[in-house]
Amino acid sequence: MKFNDLLEKNIIRLAPMAGVSNAPFRTICLDNGSGFVTTEEIDSISLVYNKSDRTKLITAFSEYENPIAMQLLGCDSESLTESSKILQDLGASIIDINMGCPVPKITKKGKGAALMKDIVGTAKLINSIRNATKIPLTVKIRSGWDENNINAVEFSKMLESEGVDGITVHPRSRSQRYEGNSKWSIIKQVVESVEIPVTGNGDVKSYDDAKRMIEFTKCKSVMIGRGAIGNPWVFNNSLEKLSYEEKDLYKKKTIINHLQQIKNYFPKKNLDMQIKKNLSYYAKGFYNSREIRQKIFRSSDSIENVIELFFKLFDRNVEKNKLEKISV
Numbered sequence: 001m002k003f004n005d006l007l008e009k010n011i012i013r014l015a016p017m018a019g020v021s022n023a024p025f026r027t028i029c030l031d032n033g034s035g036f037v038t039t040e041e042i043d044s045i046s047l048v049y050n051k052s053d054r055t056k057l058i059t060a061f062s063e064y065e066n067p068i069a070m071q072l073l074g075c076d077s078e079s080l081t082e083s084s085k086i087l088q089d090l091g092a093s094i095i096d097i098n099m100g101c102p103v104p105k106i107t108k109k110g111k112g113a114a115l116m117k118d119i120v121g122t123a124k125l126i127n128s129i130r131n132a133t134k135i136p137l138t139v140k141i142r143s144g145w146d147e148n149n150i151n152a153v154e155f156s157k158m159l160e161s162e163g164v165d166g167i168t169v170h171p172r173s174r175s176q177r178y179e180g181n182s183k184w185s186i187i188k189q190v191v192e193s194v195e196i197p198v199t200g201n202g203d204v205k206s207y208d209d210a211k212r213m214i215e216f217t218k219c220k221s222v223m224i225g226r227g228a229i230g231n232p233w234v235f236n237n238s239l240e241k242l243s244y245e246e247k248d249l250y251k252k253k254t255i256i257n258h259l260q261q262i263k264n265y266f267p268k269k270n271l272d273m274q275i276k277k278n279l280s281y282y283a284k285g286f287y288n289s290r291e292i293r294q295k296i297f298r299s300s301d302s303i304e305n306v307i308e309l310f311f312k313l314f315d316r317n318v319e320k321n322k323l324e325k326i327s328v
């Protein structure tokens, strides 16, 4: 299937998030109606030179996730080209290159958003990956390095001329990290400047936000990142039709399913922490959520008891919500 057609069938989808969009969470988001998913970033050097257990874990995906985009983080042509070939052989449907990561320990090495500072060098790098692979190649960018170097349009034109099939724009600069609002007008400018499809990203927290982004920017599709954490049903438009009771039951079942997926995927040594982390994400909207999340995280109790505690709090939260609705 052509990349453009694929996007048309997968308009709203989960964004890559290191430590979050692992296989269990991607599966839960797909269950909830996310379009095709993207792995968290995979370091190109680790993939080529030291196939650690962690690298094996983050490159693992199930048939259910097909088609899947696999994201690379790197800056040297050799490892990026070689790792792209490895991902293609592993069965990736799309290779995505991360040119948006703002974390200093990454950009200091020239990776992530640092690539946006060097249009000429990055063009060579893309050219090398393009020539070595057959599957669609996409790039995820920011608006630019900092407020004095906003170059998303110029950079996107370069990517298009090097044969990239699609671009995702998170319109904050590297120096903004996650602060302030993302400037959707920059997504619109990129859409107007290139022929290849553009995916918009940044501050989409609901289906309606996604619709607004598409209407305003005319982007082809939308990625949701933080709005999906502890909230995978953000992709599930049909939830609105359910009663409150049905919705709560649906959410409970989804969380139980997610925990099962986590148990199947993570090695024993990471399991308790992963469960606690995800339960605390799900507790985000609870009453007293701060205390509850700390309680879950710091508990030295057995993981079974922590899960039991979480669901007691879940039920209590549902009850409180119900009382509030009755009293309105």
Ligand SMILES: Cc1cc2nc3c(=O)[nH]c(=O)nc-3n(C[C@H](O)[C@H](O)[C@H](O)COP(=O)(O)O)c2cc1C
Binding pocket: 015, 016, 017, 018, 019, 020, 040, 041, 071, 098, 099, 100, 101, 140, 170, 201, 202, 203, 204, 223, 224, 225, 226, 227
């Ligand atoms: C915890 C976390 C991890 C992230 N990891 C990645 C990553 O591995 N690759 C990437 O391209 N972007 C990564 N991002 C950025 C998101 O994909 C997205 O661009 C950003 O969060 C803005 O979208 P949002 O407002 O919907 O969250 C990460 C963001 C967060 C919050």
